Amino acid sequence: MFRIDFNKLRFLVCDDNPHMRRILRTLLHSFGAREVYEAEDGATALEMYSHYVPDIVISDWAMPIFDGLELAQMIRQPESKGNPYAPIIMLTGHSEKRRVTVARDAGVTEFLAKPISAKGLYQRILNVVANPRPFIKTKTYFGPDRRRNTNSAYMGPERRVGEKHEVLQQPSLLDKARSTI
């Protein structure tokens, strides 16, 4: 059985809603985290990301100035001087399949649909800590490997060329968003 030393992790929480930030702070402190930085808009979050170099980012989608999706895209800049690899957990009230796909394609690592639960948040954190995925860089994408199923027969335009059809045995982001696991 594994345990996370939350007191060694640094979190950046981005949400424009002060009540949700309070809830997230409460949950993370209860898990044992000590370093939880908070931003109420995407621009502040990006500045804090560069300054504090958090281990894990937890971001809302809808935020002022620029939103969580744009924040993810700005973090996932392979040539940036900062860390483009930090896990990003998107915590959002958006609950449509296409939103999960858009978030995935922006480089989001995990998707957690509100209402928030302690179990759901803990499991997303455990997953990014214990099961990091390799990063993929293409002409149009830089972020965690999006392959999660065994559809090796797929030959569509996004099929990567030049390697064996490697797959990661993980539930899809959509399936995970539907459950707490």
Place this chain on the structure above:
Amino acid sequence: MAKNSAKDIEVKAFATHQIITQPNPLRKVLRRVEAKDADDPVGRAEQALASLAGEFKDWMAIEVERLSAAWTAVQKHGFTKELRDELFHAAHDIKGDAATFGFPSAAGIAESLCRVIEHAPDLEKVPAELFTHHINAILAIVHENTRLDRISVSAELSRRLRKVADDYLTQVNRDRPEHLEVILAPTIAPVD
């Protein structure tokens, strides 16, 4: 701890892509423990969340006040982009927060309201009653939802408003398949 140095990062190049692997930078925070020594961080967090419950009703009152003010502004000035966005965000926050705050039916109604704002082709042509019924229902639930017999009423209200809104959206989007697909698609509802 968050970032590996460049020498730790391995890049395999292929025809169309690169695969980038690196040692897990967070591995040091994982510890194997005996089951008997494991604590219960989730239970601890749930207890902490429960300790905030006394504040939830006040927080919810603030959220619905924001929604009400946004609708009043729309009624006065119309659906400018700024006012449309504020109304959507106010409803969207309630959709995300209300269940946590103990008002799941209000969350359902707010979700229905969000769908109307997001998918109606022309908000000025949406019957005003569709908005007022949603907003008044959320206000009523938050201000009066303290007794069990009212909880079932609010759940039924939520279901009916969703049906009315979906019927309307299906009708006005019959020539917009991309919206129709989203409207008819199942939502991602967390298991718990």
